[in-house]
Structure formats: C-alpha cells, structure tokens
Amino acid sequence: MEYISWVMRMNGSSGKKPRVHNNLKYYREKLGVTQQEMEWRCDVERNQWSRYEAGEREPKIALAHRFAKVYNDIARRKGIDLQLTINDLYPSRAQN
Numbered sequence: 001m002e003y004i005s006w007v008m009r010m011n012g013s014s015g016k017k018p019r020v021h022n023n024l025k026y027y028r029e030k031l032g033v034t035q036q037e038m039e040w041r042c043d044v045e046r047n048q049w050s051r052y053e054a055g056e057r058e059p060k061i062a063l064a065h066r067f068a069k070v071y072n073d074i075a076r077r078k079g080i081d082l083q084l085t086i087n088d089l090y091p092s093r094a095q096n
Contacts, residue, residue, distance in 0.1 A: 022090050024067065025053040031074050031082075041070045064090060 028038055035049040042049075044063070051057040059067070068084045075082035 022052065022055060022058075024049075024089060027071050027082075027084065027089065028053075031071065031078065031080065033074060038067075038070070041074070042066055058090075061086070 024038075028035070033041075035053070038044075039046060039049045042063070043066075044052075044059075048057065052059060064086045068086050068089055071084050071089075072082065075084075
C-alpha cells in the first residue's frame with residue numbers, strides 16, 4: 001500500500017491515474033513467488049501472468065479478486081501481515 005502512495009508522488013498528482021497498470025509484480029516479488037506459481041495458483045493460462053503484470057491484458061473483475069485472495073493466502077501461509085484488495089492490485093480501478 002505504501003507503493004501506491006509512492007507511485008502517486010512520482011506522478012505528481014493524487015487525482016490522476018498512476019503510471020503503473022497494476023501492482024501484481026510488486027506484491028508477487030514481495031511474497032517471493034514466481035510468475036509460474038501465480039499462474040498455477042490463480043488457474044490462468046500459461047504465460048498470461050507476465051501479460052497481466054505488463055499491463056498488456058487486464059483481467060475481469062472476478063479474476064482480479066481471485067488474485068487478491070491468492071496473494072492474501074500466500075501471505076498468511078508465510079506469516080506476512082498483508083491484506084490486499086483489488087484496489088491495492090489495480091490502483092487505476094480504484095480511481096475510476
């Protein structure tokens with residue numbers, strides 16, 4: 001969540017969309033998980049995760065909610081205090 005604030009400061013305005021399409025990579029790396037593991041855990045097609053991270057594709061709302069749930073499950077299993085929502089993963093949706 002501190003990352004979103006940082007991105008908005010980089011953008012120069014809290015009223016505009018941040019430069020990033022999503023925070024999937026940030027949280028995935030923070031939790032120490034590979035793209036392949038996220039594809040498996042989220043049940044998405046092979047090589048789709050990199051497209052989601054790059055902003056080339058945007059998942060439907062239900063799938064984005066699944067991403068947040070998977071991140072939270074991984075964090076809980078690793079003993080990391082993290083509770084994400086779709087708005088944490090896709091700040092551009094939170095500002096629309």
